[in-house]
Every structure is written in structure tokens, then in C-alpha cells.
Amino acid sequence: MTQARPMRADARRNYERLLRAAVEAFAEHGEGASLDDIAKRAGVGSGTLYRHFPTRRALLEAAYLDRIEALAQRADAIARELPPGEALVEWLNELALGLTRVRGLKSLLGSAVTDDGSAVATACGSRLTGAAERLVRAAQAEGSLRGDVEPIEVLRLTHGVATASELASGAGTDVRRYLSLLTDGLRAAP
Amino acid sequence: MTQARPMRADARRNYERLLRAAVEAFAEHGEGASLDDIAKRAGVGSGTLYRHFPTRRALLEAAYLDRIEALAQRADAIARELPPGEALVEWLNELALGLTRVRGLKSLLGSAVTDDGSAVATACGSRLTGAAERLVRAAQAEGSLRGDVEPIEVLRLTHGVATASELASGAGTDVRRYLSLLTDGLRAAP
DNA sequence: ACCTGAACACCGTTCAAGT
């Protein structure tokens, strides 16, 4: 997965500058931030950006890798602290909050749980679906979650809940409330 | 609300040409369709498009007005046929299906139920919120819907459900299923 | 091997000139 040969020193430096600039720009302007502006912030030519990150999504994914990783690890931590049903709900809450707070993160999850033709199994996508898989299966085994929902569906619905609460002004307060409606529905028998 | 003086004949003709071209273009390319292309299709200068529709949203709204109207009327028709709780669920199903099938319609509803600073009460927005208002209140009076949800919240959540099911390949089949999870949650006591 | 930045194509928006 990692490149065979290490990067040349200047390439590595540009790569990291681009990543830092991207994190800043995405935070300021959302996932639509100007790529040209990101290259300028990083002090590199626009061609260099394309060399390292051939698509916007590749850059977005690289910029948010650590956040995704942290969310996945939270799943495991929570699973050790709470019984399965509560663990799932708690993790979904943290996930949904993250999706509304960190601009661009929601669209990243979106493309990770899409199954259109492309269906590029992104690194961050498989990390999150893996985490969801464990929590969902455990809750189903315990009987606190209906058995006919797939982990990826739970992620899609959480994405939807985050979208819905973004439409309200105080997105932070509504997300818990909207998510509880979803989890109430998920608990019910099919 | 309607203009004081009637439009000049050529203006009226251009207006309608633009509208037809917009319906076509939005259907083909989604809400992001090129405005310049729409003007070209209609055979008018780009400035004329801006004269009639100062923003993309204005054009989008005008293009979908009849669809919105039809959805609102369906709400009343269903309300006469079914008991309140079932009527709400049935209408939300038709709404969600419309949101996934008609490209651009979802974003239109989205801006109608957003309460950010702008909060322009669009014509189509108030039409849909009015319809939702009646169905929601009736279901709550009957006791088949929890009393602490607002009509606009139900619309936001339906928007979210449509978003979630768009992430699945066969959006049409998933939307009923995802919506039923939501309505299960909405039935539960608070 | 990698970087730079000019060049190209495309889009939204404005506005002077025309009828």
C-alpha cells in the first residue's frame, strides 16, 4: 500500500505542505475549497498538487485520515465501556456530531457508503464500515437492534440524520434529537 | 405578488422558453446544470436569463413549481382517504420518492426547510410546509405521532432519508425501507 | 524524478450598445 521507494526530500516536503494547506482550506471553505488556492497556500505549483493528489477526493481523504482514524478507534473504546446497544447509539452520536462539525467530513463518508458504479473502496471508508460492522453485529446479537439492517445502512442513515440537522440553525443541538428518532426506529422489530 | 404590468410579448416568450430549457437541463444534469447552456438552449442571451431569474434558485424554483404544487395537493387528497397516521406516512413516502427521482427537487426542499440567516420563505417552501403542518397536527391529535416533533422537522428528516437512500444503488427500493425506520421512530413515545 | 507556471477550456456575472 505504501509506495515502494521513499519520496524525494522536496516531494515529501511539498506533500506535507499541501496536506496542511488543504486541512486549513477545507475547514474554511468546506469541501469545495479552491484547489488553486490550496496550491498557492502551500507555495507550490498547481501541477504539483495534481501529481500528489490526482482527484479532489484523494486530497480530502488524505486531509481527514486522522479524524477518520480517531472515530474508528472511538468505536472500539466505547464498545469496551458500554453494553452493545448503548455503545452503538453513543458511537453514532459522536459520528453524527463529527459529520456536522467538521466541514467536508460528511461528503467523505457519503462517498464511502455509496455503491454506484465507481464504488472505490476508500481507505477511510473501510475503516468506518469495519467499526460499524462490529458495533451493529454485537447489538443485533444482543437483540437490541433489529436484525434486518446492514452496518452500511446504519452509516447511510446517520449521514442522512447529519444532513437533516444541518438544515436546522443550531445543528449541534438537533443532531442528538434527530438521531434518537432514528435509533428508536432501529430498535423496533421489523 | 404577480407583476403589476403584463410582460412584453417577447419577454414573456423568452421567459417560457427559458423555463422549458431549464426543466430539460435540470433533468439531464441535475441542479448544477450550466446556466449558459440553458440560455443557449432557449436561444436567448445569457443576460436575459439573469433578467428573469436573478439566482439559480429562482430558476430552479420556477422550473419545479408545478411538481411542488402537485405534491402539496397529494397531501390533501391522501388526507381525505386515509386516517391521519397512515396519511402522513403515505405522503412522506411519495415525497421521499419524488425527492430521489426528480433531480434537483431535494435541494429545493432543503433550502425551503433551512433556517440559516437568509431564510427566504420561498413560495414552494411554504406550500410544502403548509401541507406537512396539516398532516402532522392531525396525526398528533389522533395520537399516532409523538407530540414533540414539528412539521418542519419531519420535512428535514424526510430530506435526510432521501439523502441516505440516494447513497444506495437502487434508490427507489431503499427509500421505502429507510423511511419506515424513521416513521417507526416517530411513532414511539418521546 | 519532480516542480513550475503558462495555456486552455469552461463557467457565472455584468454591462455597454442596440432595438
Next chain:
DNA sequence: ACCTGAACACCGTTCAAGT
């Protein structure tokens, strides 16, 4: 009063030239 289309600003993407 309304229309046209050139002009401008901006953005993504490619690629020849440079180190």
C-alpha cells in the same frame, strides 16, 4: 423596456520546459 453578446474574473486541468 428588453435583449444581445462581448468582457471580465475565476476555476480545474494539462503539459512543455526547467532543475
